[in-house]
Amino acid sequence: MDDNLTAILYKVNDLRLENRPIPEPKDDEVLLEMHCVGICGSDVHYLVRGAIGDFVVKEPMIMGHEASGVVKKLGKNVTNLKPGDRVAIEPGVPCRKCDFCKGGKYNLCPDIIFCATPPCHGNLARYYTHAADFCFKLPDHVSMEEGALLEPLSVGVHACRQANVTLGSTILVTGAGPIGLVSVIAAKAMGASKVIITDMVPYRLELAKSIGADGVLLIEKNDSEKALVEKVTSAFGGSPTVCIECSGAESCIRLSILAVKSGGTIVLVGLGPPEVKVPLVNACTREVEIKGVFRYANDYPLALELVASGKVDVKKLITHNYKLEETLQAYETAKTGQGNPVKVMIHCNKGK
Structure with missing residues (x-):
């Protein structure tokens, strides 16, 4: 477990693949072997403009926030998951203490850590750590691609x-x-x-x-x-x-x-x-x-239920698939629109 290929945006139109150390999960986190990461319009915006409003890429930033993965290791306080669980990752982790969080509108938390929103790193890598309570276990019949698509569906x-x-x-x-x-x-x-x-x-x-x-x-x-x-x-x-x-x-x-x-x-x-x-x-x-409308709050469970019940089919949105090693090509497709992309999906697991 020494390969942690990671997609890092250094500056406008400077996206690189580098091997980074595999992180250790904190007490309330899990280490995830990443599986699927979709490319969002905001990702492309950071690539070509380096900023969205007040969020400006000032230092190298790991990309990716529409994602699913497999639990590999638990922090010592984690009880809701076990190694091998397949999960969808809600990318925004709030403070859980402010008035917005306590009132149920944690998407408005001023201290939220949101993947691939400067200065926070994303999860387009082979391995990534995330708060366990913002990982949602997928039923066996729900694919990893569908798990990654819970992010836009939640919007x-x-x-x-x-x-x-x-x-x-x-x-x-x-x-x-x-x-x-x-x-x-x-x-x-x-x-x-x-x-x-x-x-x-x-x-x-x-x-x-x-x-x-x-x-x-x-x-x-x-x-x-x-x-x-x-x-x-x-x-x-x-x-x-x-x-x-x-x-x-x-x-x-x-x-x-x-x-x-x-x-x-x-x-x-x-x-x-x-x-x-x-x-x-x-x-x-x-x-x-x-x-x-700003992101979502308490919507992942409902989005997962819609997919798991078969009431909705999000798989039709995926038009292009790439390996993690092909991330630069994947972003080029999303950026140029060549081939009429809707949702470009990157597969981070080896052998995909």
């Missing part, structure tokens, strides 16, 4: 819970990237009667239909705002009760506000420019509720 689950999605909800999802797609999956599983998703890329809309979207709207560059609102209301036969905005684009935020039903809810999942121009008076006079 979709959290977005739907923020929007109070329930039986009969009608939902517009803007942006058919991975998070838009998992939002469709989560919304349908939570009882939405009609989910329609928008995008400018036809193949993503085709995938959306295959994973449960009731309808798709192809957005053209020359569509006017008024025309887009009319497209949405025509597709729904009225106005949707919920809009889940997953693109971060100002135009889509505006569309969500203008298209949602009066008294409805918008959740903003996609992160775009730090400031945007929106029709705020329109939202206020129609009592449109606007909520933010």
Whole structure:
């Protein structure tokens, strides 16, 4: 056990594979032999820009946060897991002591340690240590790939819970990237009667239909705002009760506000420019509720139940697979979009 090949981002467009020492688990941690690590849009953003908002890569950072692994060694206080357990890794470990943590919103903890968010290291390596209580044992019939996909699925689950999605909800999802797609999956599983998703890329809309979207709207560059609102209301036969905005684009935020039903809810999942121009008076006079979405809290168990029960199929999101040794090629695929990637999965175990 001396091979700990690790993917490290040194600076913009400088990603390297290096052998690092195998870490020892602390008292409340487990040592994991990593299995699957998905590439997220935020990972690519750090690669090409070196920062997301106030999170700036100032020192070499290990990449990866959408992950699953196998328990190899226990810290002395760990009782919930045993060696050999296959687990999904919730990548954010909060302080557990602040008001946010005690109130159940630990995703807002100011001292959270979140994988591959500067200055915290991620888990794209052969071996990695993590807090045992943020590792979720996978049933035998749930694959390691599905375990890694619980991370983006939890974002979709959290977005739907923020929007109070329930039986009969009608939902517009803007942006058919991975998070838009998992939002469709989560919304349908939570009882939405009609989910329609928008995008400018036809193949993503085709995938959306295959994973449960009731309808798709192809957005053209020359569509006017008024025309887009009319497209949405025509597709729904009225106005949707919920809009889940997953693109971060100002135009889509505006569309969500203008298209949602009066008294409805918008959740903003996609992160775009730090400031945007929106029709705020329109939202206020129609009592449109606007909520933010930041990661997730207490959503992993529900996401795991959705997958384990067979209610949702996330495996269709995986379009490309690479070995850990091929990490640089994997990131190139995710960065360039060559081959129409949706979810790129890296397999860290030897012999995959």
